[in-house]
Amino acid sequence: MSMLIVADENIPLLDSFFGDFGEIRRVSGRLMKAEDVADADVLLVRSVTRVTPSLLQGSRVKFVGTATIGTDHIDQAWLEENGIAFCAAPGCNANSVVEYVLSVLALYAERRGIEDWSELSVGIVGVGNVGGELARKLDRLGFTVKLCDPPRAEVEPEVDFATLDEALDCDVVTLHTPLEIGGAHPTYHLLGADRLQALRGDQLLINTSRGEVVDNQALLNRLGQPEAPVVALDVWEQEPVIMPELVNKVWLATPHIAGYSLEGKLQGTEIIYQAVCRFLGFPVRKQAGQFLPEPALSKLSFTSSAEDDAAAFTAMRCCYDPRRDDANLRLVMGLDASERGAAFDRLRKDYPVRREFSSVKVQLKGTSKILRDTFKDLGFKLKI
Numbered sequence: 450m451s452m453l454i455v456a457d458e459n460i461p462l463l464d465s466f467f468g469d470f471g472e473i474r475r476v477s478g479r480l481m482k483a484e485d486v487a488d489a490d491v492l493l494v495r496s497v498t499r500v501t502p503s504l505l506q507g508s509r510v511k512f513v514g515t516a517t518i519g520t521d522h523i524d525q526a527w528l529e530e531n532g533i534a535f536c537a538a539p540g541c542n543a544n545s546v547v548e549y550v551l552s553v554l555a556l557y558a559e560r561r562g563i564e565d566w567s568e569l570s571v572g573i574v575g576v577g578n579v580g581g582e583l584a585r586k587l588d589r590l591g592f593t594v595k596l597c598d599p600p601r602a603e604v605e606p607e608v609d610f611a612t613l614d615e616a617l618d619c620d621v622v623t624l625h626t627p628l629e630i631g632g633a634h635p636t637y638h639l640l641g642a643d644r645l646q647a648l649r650g651d652q653l654l655i656n657t658s659r660g661e662v663v664d665n666q667a668l669l670n671r672l673g674q675p676e677a678p679v680v681a682l683d684v685w686e687q688e689p690v691i692m693p694e695l696v697n698k699v700w701l702a703t704p705h706i707a708g709y710s711l712e713g714k715l716q717g718t719e720i721i722y723q724a725v726c727r728f729l730g731f732p733v734r735k736q737a738g739q740f741l742p743e744p745a746l747s748k749l750s751f752t753s754s755a756e757d758d759a760a761a762f763t764a765m766r767c768c769y770d771p772r773r774d775d776a777n778l779r780l781v782m783g784l785d786a787s788e789r790g791a792a793f794d795r796l797r798k799d800y801p802v803r804r805e806f807s808s809v810k811v812q813l814k815g816t817s818k819i820l821r822d823t824f825k826d827l828g829f830k831l832k833i
C-alpha cells in the first residue's frame with residue numbers, strides 16, 4: 450500500500466517514524482495551503498497550521514495528527530462531521546514546560562535574592578498534564594501551591610481547588626489552560642485589564658499556555674504603571690508577529706519554546722505515529738527513546754561544599770537557561786518590522802538541542818539529604 454503523508458517540515462524524525470507508510474511531502478507549517486494537502490491521505494501538523502474547512506475541503510485526507518498538546522488550531526467538530534480521524538499528542542512535552550517553569554522560578558528567586566525558593570506560593574491556573582505535573586513537583590519541593598481549574602472542580606469536589614482570585618493572589622501565577630474561545634470556561638483574555646490591574650509588583654506572572662489567554666495590549670498598559678508584576682512570557686498574541694513593545698517591558702521573553710526539549714518533541718512524533726499505526730491497523734514498531742542521542746552533558750558532580758538551592762540552580766541552568774532564549778528573541782525584535790515574524794519562526798525552527806533534567810546523572814558526595822531529595826524531585830537521575 451502506498452499513501453501520501455503531508456507533514457509540517459518541523460516535525461522531527463518524519464522518515465524514521467513514517468517512512469515505511471509511503472511518500473512524505475514536507476511543507477512549511479505556517480504556509481501550508483489547500484493545494485499542498487489536496488492529494489494527501491494523512492496530514493501531520495504542528496501548532497502553526499490552522500486545520501479548517503478551507504485547508505481540507507475536497508481533499509483526500511482521512512487522518513489528521515498534530516504533534517502538539519494544544520488543539521486550538523484544529524477545527525475538531527468539522528473533522529468529526531466529515532469522518533476524518535484526529536489525534537493530538539497530549540502530555541508529549543508537558544515535562545519540558547514544567548522544566549521551563551522551574552527554570553524561570555529559579556532565576557526569579559535569584560533575582561529577588563530569595564534564599565529559599567520554596568517560600569514562594571505558586572498559583573497554577575489549569576491543572577491538567579502540565580499544571581498537574583508542575584504541582585506534583587512543586588509540592589514535593591515544599592512550595593505552597595494553589596490549584597485553579599474550574600472544569601475539574603465541577604467534577605472533582607473531593608479536591609481542594611482554589612478560585613481564580615485566590616490563585617492570582619500567590620507570589621507566582623503560572624497559566625496552563627488550553628485556549629478556549631467559547632464554552633462554559635472560556636480562557637480567551639482570561640487575564641484582561643481588571644485582573645492584570647490587581648496583580649502587584651511583588652508577583653511573578655508566567656504564561657506558557659497560549660498568547661491569547663492574556664490580553665497583550667492590557668498587559669502592556671499594566672507594565673507601564675507603578676507596582677507592575679514581573680512577567681515571563683513564552684507565548685504571545687498574534688505569533689509570529691508579536692508586539693516588540695511588550696517584549697521590551699517583560700522580564701523574560703521567549704519564542705514559544707517552553708515545550709521544545711528534544712524529549713518533548715520526539716514524544717510528540719511518537720504519539721502521532723502510534724495513532725497512525727492504530728488508524729491503519731499496523732503494529733507499533735518504533736519508540737521515541739530509540740532515537741534519543743547521547744546527551745552532550747551527561748554528568749554533574751557536587752561535593753560537601755555545595756549549598757542546597759544554589760547547587761540545584763546550577764544544575765538546572767547547565768541543562769537549560771531561559772535567558773539564552775530571551776536574549777535571542779530580543780535580538781530579533783531589533784530587526785526591521787517586516788523581518789521579525791520570519792525571524793521569530795526561525796528561532797523555533799533552528800532551536801538548539803535542549804535535553805531534560807532526566808538526561809543528566811548527578812553525583813553527590815557528602816551533600817545533605819535535602820539536596821539529594823531536591824535533585825530527585827526536580828527529575829535528575831542520581832548517581833549513587
Ligand SMILES: NC(=O)C1=CN([C@@H]2O[C@H](COP(=O)(O)OP(=O)(O)OC[C@H]3O[C@@H](n4cnc5c(N)ncnc54)[C@H](O)[C@@H]3O)[C@@H](O)[C@H]2O)C=CC1
Pocket residue numbers: 518519520539540542543546574575576577578579580581597598599600601625626627628629634635636639657658659683684705706707708709
Ligand atoms: N508553550 C509551549 O511550548 C506549550 C504550551 N502548551 C499549552 O499548554 C496548554 C495546557 O497543556 P496541558 O496541561 O497538557 O493541557 P490539559 O488539557 O492536560 O490541561 C488543561 C487544564 O486546563 C483546565 N482548564 C480549562 N479551562 C480552564 C479555565 N477557564 N480556568 C482554569 N483551568 C481551565 C482543564 O480543565 C484542564 O485540566 C495546552 O493547551 C497548550 O495550549 C502545551 C505544550 C507546550
Ligand SMILES: O=C(O)C(=O)[C@H](O)COP(=O)(O)O
Pocket residue numbers: 459495496497516517518519520542705707708709797
Ligand atoms: O504542544 C503544544 O501545544 C505547543 O505549544 C508546542 O510546543 C508548540 O510547538 P509548535 O507546534 O508550534 O512547534
